[in-house]
Amino acid sequence: MSADHVAGAHFRPEIMNPALDATRFCPHCGAAPRIEYPRSMHCDACGYAQFYNPKPVAGAIPREPDGRIWLLRRGFDPSAGKWTFPGGFVDLGESVDMAARREAREELEVDVELRELVGVYSRPEDRVVLVVYAARITAGDPRPTAEAPEVRAFAANEIPWDELAFWSTEQALRDLLDGAG
Numbered sequence: 001m002s003a004d005h006v007a008g009a010h011f012r013p014e015i016m017n018p019a020l021d022a023t024r025f026c027p028h029c030g031a032a033p034r035i036e037y038p039r040s041m042h043c044d045a046c047g048y049a050q051f052y053n054p055k056p057v058a059g060a061i062p063r064e065p066d067g068r069i070w071l072l073r074r075g076f077d078p079s080a081g082k083w084t085f086p087g088g089f090v091d092l093g094e095s096v097d098m099a100a101r102r103e104a105r106e107e108l109e110v111d112v113e114l115r116e117l118v119g120v121y122s123r124p125e126d127r128v129v130l131v132v133y134a135a136r137i138t139a140g141d142p143r144p145t146a147e148a149p150e151v152r153a154f155a156a157n158e159i160p161w162d163e164l165a166f167w168s169t170e171q172a173l174r175d176l177l178d179g180a181g
Contacts, residue, residue, distance in 0.1 A: 016127065017052050057128045058099035059087030060112050060135035061176055062142070068155050069173070070137070072107055072148030079165035085172070086148075087130070096131045107148045110140035119175045121168040132172040 015021050017038035026033045031045035040051045062070040062085070071083045086107040090099040097114055104112045112135035121130040142151045154160070156177050164170045 016125070020052055054122060054127055054129045056090040056096060056099075057087055057130045058090050058096045058103060059085055059130060059132040059172065060100040060104045060114060061085045061118060061132060061172065062104065062108070062110065062112055062135045062137050064137075064153055068153035069159065069176070070108065070142050070151060070153050071159070072142075073150035074165055075145075075147050075149045082165035083160050083163050084165040084169045085132075087132070089128075097133070100131075100133050100135070104135065107145055108140075108142040108151055109145060110137045110142050112136060113138050116179075118172050118179070121171055123167075130168045130172070132168075132176075134176055 020035060020038055020041060023033060023035065023041050025031070026041075026043035026046060026048055027050070028048035029043060029046040031043055033041040033043045033048075035041050038052065040049060042049045064070070069085070071085055074080050074082055074084060086100075086104040088099065088103045088106070090096055091102075094102065100114060101112055104110055115134040115136060118132040118134055121132065122128070142153070144151055159173060161170065164173070
């Protein structure tokens with residue numbers, strides 16, 4: 001992973017589609033394209049079209065046998081310093097479940113077994129579709145990393161609800177806990 005990617009250098013929350021926002025020329029012929037922001041660009045000169053869709057993000061919520069949930073404090077923006085579970089973009093060449101396991105390895109240095117699907121989360125104003133699984137740690141002990149400078153297992157009544165990174169973090173945790181009975 002490049003330093004730019006890790007540091008979130010390409011994240012611009014004020015722009016729905018930074019790639020399309022900066023498009024001035026057709027990548028195929030160089031003519032000025034017709035932009036249908038934020039979804040697509042079309043070149044009337046050569047017929048080329050490019051469509052933009054939300055990016056898939058995968059997450060895993062690791063739980064201990066006693067029900068405690070492992071969360072990490074984000075080391076980078078967006079939402080640096082806030083709590084969430086391991087998760088990140090699905091890379092080309094991997095499935096959503098592969099990405100969820102990889103992110104747990106990268107962020108907590110643990111291997112996980114994915115359990116049930118907790119939920120799929122998206123909103124029209126967001127650039128991602130988040131798929132979250134419940135998980136069980138199968139190897140390793142969660143430890144801090146550059147992406148997660150602090151990690152901690154929380155009982156359900158200890159979750160720092162006011163310090164969560166994203167709306168989807170809160171919703172997935174609530175869905176997991178509601179489903180757990």
